[in-house]
Amino acid sequence: MAQSKNTFLNFFSGRKLIIGVPYVWFISLAAIPLLIVLKISLSTMETASVSNMVDWSKGWPSLTLNFSSYQFIASDALYVKTYLSSIKYALITTIICLAIGYPFAYFMARAPKHIQPTLLMLIMLPFWTSFLLRIYAWKTLLVNNGIINNALISLGVMSEPIAMMNTPFSLTIGMVYSYLPFMILPLYANLSKLDIRYLEAAADLGTSPLKTFWLVTVPLSKAGIIAGSMLVFIPSIGEYVIPELLGGSNTLMIGRVLWDEFFSNNDWPMASAVAIVMILLILVPMALLNKYQSDQASDKAGA
Amino acid sequence: MSHGLNKYFGKAWMLAVYMFLYLPIVTLVIYSFNDSKLVTVWSHASLRWYSALAADADLISAVWLSLKIAFVSALMSVFFGTFVAFALNRYKRFVGRTFLSSMANMPLVMPEVIVGLALLLMLVSVQHWLGFPERGLFTILLGHALLGTAYAAVVVTSRLKEMDGRLDEAAMDLGSKPWQVFTLVTFPLLVPALVSAFLLTFTLSFDDVVLSAFLSGPGYNTMPMVIFSRARLGLNPTINAVATVTITVVTIAVIASSFYTSHVERKRKREMALAYSDAIR
Secondary structure, rough: OOOOOOOOHHHOOOHHHHHHHHHHHHHHHHHHHHHHHHHHOOOOOOOOOOOHHHHHOOOOOOOOOOOOHHHHHHHHHHHHHHHHHHHHHHHHHHHHHEEEEEEEEHHHHOOOOOHHHHHHHHHHHHHHOHHHHHHHHHHHHHHOHHHHHHHHHOOOOOOOOOOOOHHHHHHHHEEEEHHHHHHHHHHHHHHHHOOHHHHHHHHOOOOOHHHEEEEHHHHHHHHHHHHHHHHHHHHHHHOOHHHHHHHHOOOOOOHHHHHHHHOOOHHHHHHHHHHHHHHHHHHHHHHHHHHHHHHHHHHHHHH | OHHHHHHHHHHHHHHHHHHHHHHHHHHHHHHHOOOOOOOOOOOOOOOOHHHHHHHHOOOOOOOOHHHHHHHHHHHHHHHHHHHHHHHHHHHHOOOOHHHHHHHHHHHHHHHHOOOOOOOOHHHHHHHHHHOOOOOOHHHHHHHHHHHHHHHHHHHHHHHHHHOHHHHHHHHHOOOOOHHHHHHHHHHHHHHHHHHHHHHHHHHHHOOOOOOHHHHHHOOOOHHHHHHHHHHHHHHHHHHHHHHHHHHHHHHHHHHHHHHHHHHHHHHHHHHHHHHHHHHHH
């Protein structure tokens, strides 16, 4: 290796380059942009221009911090209500996804080995087809003269259409539908590794199946439950497209507030402050996700 | 265990979930062949909305733009994602490793509105200082590539983890230089993962509406942006037609790529078995 130290190709396989490239990529496209959001959130509409990011007027770089956007968020009842409502919908989505996804992943992991790849692909396939088009499809199903209402009326189940669109119901269906695969995949990864001998041991010792499930299976799949829940919960909080297309004006979601502050009001400091508060809300779930994802990874390495 | 009941319940549960997942897609496809102007009321079968789609210049130019962006940003994503995967897999200890891995995870879960806002504010600052880039094709590419890098890294990482490290070692023992090990051993073994990473990031880009809306400039409307603005206004049968076309193409691509991957895998296993049996003889 030493004799060809100067060749380009040797440099290519070098440690510095392999670490350096992603470093530069993520610092310039992720770390610095987030710092800029933080900075803009601490300025006012008048001073929030990129030209005076740093104030040089005193001869040295200084930052003027202005908390007015944050004060406004804290004092305005609508912002607080919208954050709470976003957390509520994200929680409901996570719980329903877990309730549907856990049994599904459990049964999938117990299905005959040779059909499991097909079952998995059938879960992945909708995930590959456009998310936006699938949300649009729900709109055609749920509107008042939509496919579900028309079908129920023509079957004589009812005479008047049920108002399902633009309600918390339509929003929740859209969110559960979109995020369900994110719950199922980590749960399946976890449950398919579960050592069946633990369950057999419990059965041999006379434990009932239900008790075995609660006392053995569920605790052993804790990493999968937490990873899946966080993968659903975190992006749900800031969801924009689903509430915009299915939620109507009565369902409050913070992603839409950020969008409107930016695109309709052109208020960059407010949009940035809304984003920073949202990031603070998801920090703990993010840390949980990182911890349990690396746990799962090390489980895999150990197995 | 009460196997019988459990088994039927399990099958019914799985069937119900699959129906829930596929119901919207199936209705979308069926109603694309509906002649009625009302998207949700069936009259009779026709290709009316496909000819409307063929005449829809806005939508078609948006599709081309989206295809271009998806192709280039998927290439970029696979390139940078492979670097991330190698950095995090090959080197277990370096300064800022946790920082790099959490930065690489961030775009996977961070709400897209935040990623879009942050990137836009950064690009506006850069434009202010350097005079470029103008908002448009390039800025959308960067945003999609950032998102795609994170996904590509996940795909390549999982492949690197299950790869047989002994092959690299054997090549090195036989006197290969590190770049030869990469081009002759590691890279060929990675190809299936790179292909699926490319397909995944291509579809992500082709589907993205939020990042594009933040990062695009006047005159640059991607297909999802056009569909989103129409879907906001109401139902539109042309969307059903364009949906059916995309769904068909994606389904064929995914199935073909999974056949390709399993084919490559089988071939490699056969060759390795042959090599081992030669070695033993």
